[in-house]
Amino acid sequence: MRNLLSTLSLGLILSFSLSAQDKLPNIQLKDLSGNMIDASSLKNDGKPIVVSFWATWCKPCIRELNAINDQYIDWQEETGVKLVAVSVDDSRNSSRVKPFTKSQGWEYEVYLDENQELKRALNVNNIPHTFLLDGEGNIVWQHNGYIPGDEDHLLELIEKLNAGLAIEE
């Protein structure tokens, strides 16, 4: 058992040094018309992408997405950013996702990760969980949870990214 643990912790230490060139894995997502899309193929013409994991039952997720939605038009105009909302609702609620996003007035790209494959592949523990991808699709930042005002911080990071600055946090 002790061997096990030491191996694990060694693995951990080794891997801390790597995180520079991470991209979304090629895991299939479903769009709201039932078509499969490979997560690794998500693109935004060289502009940043925000990937936000959410669910219809997750109140903080909805607070976050509504807060961003209030400013989304400005964000898009100023930074060219695109938000991709990945719902981890299971079949209990997946049929609600489309009407739900419509009624919220969200203009995001919405996908379903019905059996949470992408969520697991990206090691998301709890939602909301937000990733920021640069123009090349590299994951440059991620954040767990939502506190009102987090969206302002996210916008600062997107602007930083567009200015060609590195994100170190």
Next chain:
Amino acid sequence: MKRILLALFLGLGLIGQTSAQGDGKDYGQIHGNFQTNAQYYLRDTLIDPNGNAFPDERLLAAGFLNLVYTKGNFMAGIRYENYQNNLIGLPEGFKGEGIPYRFARYKKDGLDITVGNYYEQFGSGLVFRTYEERGLGLDNAMDGLRLIFDIRPGLTAKALVGRQRIYFQTGDGIVRGGDLELNLNEFRDKASSTNLIVGASMISRFQEAQDPIYNLPENVASAGLRANFIAGDFNIFAEYAYKSQDPNSTNRFIYKPGHAIYATGSYAKGNLGLILGYKYYDNFMFRSQRVGNFTEAMINYLPPLAELHTYALPALYSYNIQSNGETGIQAELSYKFDRGTLLGGKYGTLLNLNFSNAYALNKDFTFRQGLDSSQTISGTDGYQDWAGIGNIQYSQDFNVEVKTKINKNLKGTFSYYNFVYNRSALLDGVIDDLVSDPNNLDMVYVNAAVAEFLWKIKPKHSLRTEAQIMLTEQDRGSWAMLLLEYSIAPEWFVAVQDAYNYGHPDPDLRVHYPIISMGYTRGTTKFQVNYGRQQEGVFCVGGICRVVPASNGFSMMITSNF
């Protein structure tokens, strides 16, 4: 075997390390996440007179670490889990430590191969779904082989074999099955807003039978057909599934095939969203072995078709799927009133109405002659020819939610709930033949309301408040609750809440349940500590619920990923 895997991982880690030294080659990536929960329990004789929620250990702690290595089309991962011992309210079967989850997967030439542990779902899950919900202590991962083959664009076949995880072991039954799905637009390589997706799936379980009394089937199969029709703003999904006879500990060893129907239709256009749903589950709980408790070895999933409530008080009466059969409907309407209209106000208003119900199936619970116990004719579980809607009501839920922005810095959410809740069946697990006797029936009628405000005080500073009230004459009586949460983005929050069970029928139990909690986030690491008294409640995810006993103490959670 474990050693080999570990050596492999260590090797991968080292390779990964080399890439950081920058010789320009891609050696892949390693990522992981970590979570730990610990609780120190205090003895609270008021809420827990018998000490059920006061463990001998005083301090309980559990945690896990996931590691996933990816390089191009290759992926491998392990999860180390540790329970010393599991927290109160979670399954005690998770005890000790180990690596119950490890897998390797690669994709090549249209073939996607997984060996080791995997989670998979066919259709809506009626026939097959393995998944994990760590908060519930549910992990039904398969351990075996899985193949996913893209025969051609729009046509996908899946095949799998294996056994299922039960705590730190695998179940007795062998599970094998397959699924075929055709997506017409992709198949014809045609982009259109009208699409048809059809699928067929089958799963079968083999378990040796050596029962002295019953001649139990060793092979039990379940199969389903599904179709999803999408036409512009309309979306219709329907799935039917059949299961061969499966005498098991949940259905009290009856010999009867099972049926399940799950259908939803939705319409979403402009500001309007409308959803209708229907469910009919008849003897359809399927485990990969005949005997199991709670969520052990479940290989299918019955969507509950009832809204999942998340405010603390309404969530006390959450709907729990009934494994031996139920039927019900759901209807939901959502509408956004545009800004500048009478109801929309300056910023627009969201309205959501939701209704759902669930009933037992129609069974005949005529008691056996000469027996004063409540036993029905042995082996039938009360079934007659076709089991339509019965007269035992499990639940009814009607709720309304209005969301609005009051001014630039203030948002409000107001909701109202009306529940009919069959406590005997949903919470106490009393079997239907007993519940059919009104003397044994414990119905709860609830009215509740919640007002939530989010006030942005100044940049990065915000205050969120929840005022909740829940009125009922039955069960534990009425409750009121207040929550205040102050946050400083992006790092801190502190919250205080008090739930007061002021209407408890026993005056001694009209007590306060205060909790104070604090959280700190740094990058992708989050710390949270709570101190206080937690009411007995029902914790649900996806229609699976677990009763969490009342407890008192300090708890801590750390979650992190990289």
